[in-house]
Amino acid sequence: xxxxxxxxxxxxxxxxxxxxxxxxxxxxxxxxxxxxxxxxxxxxxxxxxxxxxxxxxxxxxxxxxxxxxxxxxxxxxxxxxxxxxxxxxxxxxxxxxxxxxxxxxxxxxxxxxxxxxxxxxxxxxxxxxxxxxxxxxxxxxxxxxxxxxxxxxxxxxxxxxxxxxxxxxxxxxxxxxxxxxxxxxxxxxxxxxxxxxxxxxxxxxxxxxxxxxxxxxxxxxxxxxxxxxxxxxxxxxxxxxxxxxxxxxxxxxxxxxxxxxxxxxxxxxxxxxxxxxxxxxxxxxxxxxxxxxxxxxxxxxxxx
Ligand SMILES: [Zn+2]
Numbered sequence: 001x002x003x004x005x006x007x008x009x010x011x012x013x014x015x016x017x018x019x020x021x022x023x024x025x026x027x028x029x030x031x032x033x034x035x036x037x038x039x040x041x042x043x044x045x046x047x048x049x050x051x052x053x054x055x056x057x058x059x060x061x062x063x064x065x066x067x068x069x070x071x072x073x074x075x076x077x078x079x080x081x082x083x084x085x086x087x088x089x090x091x092x093x094x095x096x097x098x099x100x101x102x103x104x105x106x107x108x109x110x111x112x113x114x115x116x117x118x119x120x121x122x123x124x125x126x127x128x129x130x131x132x133x134x135x136x137x138x139x140x141x142x143x144x145x146x147x148x149x150x151x152x153x154x155x156x157x158x159x160x161x162x163x164x165x166x167x168x169x170x171x172x173x174x175x176x177x178x179x180x181x182x183x184x185x186x187x188x189x190x191x192x193x194x195x196x197x198x199x200x201x202x203x204x205x206x207x208x209x210x211x212x213x214x215x216x217x218x219x220x221x222x223x224x225x226x227x228x229x230x231x232x233x234x235x236x237x238x239x240x241x242x243x244x245x246x247x248x249x250x251x252x253x254x255x256x257x258x259x260x261x262x263x264x265x266x267x268x269x270x271x272x273x274x275x276x277x278x279x280x281x282x283x284x285x286x287x288x289x290x291x292x293x294x295x296x297x298x299x300x301x302x303x304x
């Protein structure tokens with residue numbers, strides 16, 4: 001038999017409420033997928049749950065496959081310990097070392113937004129673009145930078161994390177901005193997350209609507225909801241103009257619940273040229289191709 005590529009890759013998306021596992025075959029096709037409720041509160045249970053998912057995927061692959069894991073946080077390069085995780089029982093734990101011991105192989109762990117960006121860069125909306133900035137606009141705001149299909153982790157393991165930068169070019173009524181759980185005010189996340197969008201609408205209009213309702217009503221012509229989405233588009237344009245000025249990515253890919261706002265893909269590029277330091281801005285703003293699967297697919301793609 002010829003020695004053709006038989007690379008099977010396991011991806012794990014470790015979320016706060018669920019753990020998802022996918023096995024990608026040599027051509028990137030999904031061979032096996034499993035989703036379980038995430039054990040909460042006890043670190044050892046999380047390690048055991050991931051180990052069991054990997055061993056099951058190994059069975060489907062017929063051999064030990066590579067393992068990549070996306071986590072809602074980061075592995076400190078300095079200490080080898082988890083940091084910045086909203087699943088707080090992971091913080092300060094040597095997750096990579098413990099999983100390597102449990103699985104008998106090297107594992108790669110990246111922030112889940114970085115995994116999203118890798119997935120969209122490798123075979124998603126950003127395919128073919130050397131530098132991709134991937135943004136998740138959901139209950140929070142996360143982002144990652146990918147260079148030639150590899151996640152840029154960064155020395156402090158925070159590359160791409162601009163959700164807690166202040167909203168740039170703020171108007172008077174955007175200062176100092178809503179309080180953020182990080183302790184600051186006016187973070188990008190407080191405006192561009194789903195809860196941030198709903199809170200903005202409530203502040204301006206007084207009505208309590210979900211992000212989905214705001215989008216629906218705007219589509220039906222409700223002027224107040226349209227204005228709320230206009231403000232949202234302008235803020236996203238400003239936030240991304242900062243990114244373009246620093247990274248100048250070949251493509252920006254948007255995922256998360258708010259990536260379903262179809263108007264953004266026209267409105268935001270229409271607006272960001274006012275803020276980008278360039279006479280031309282040709283950066284494509286693209287909707288994620290793999291939707292909710294980008295995180296787990298990108299985790300598998302942490303191995304080339
Ligand atoms: Zn913040």
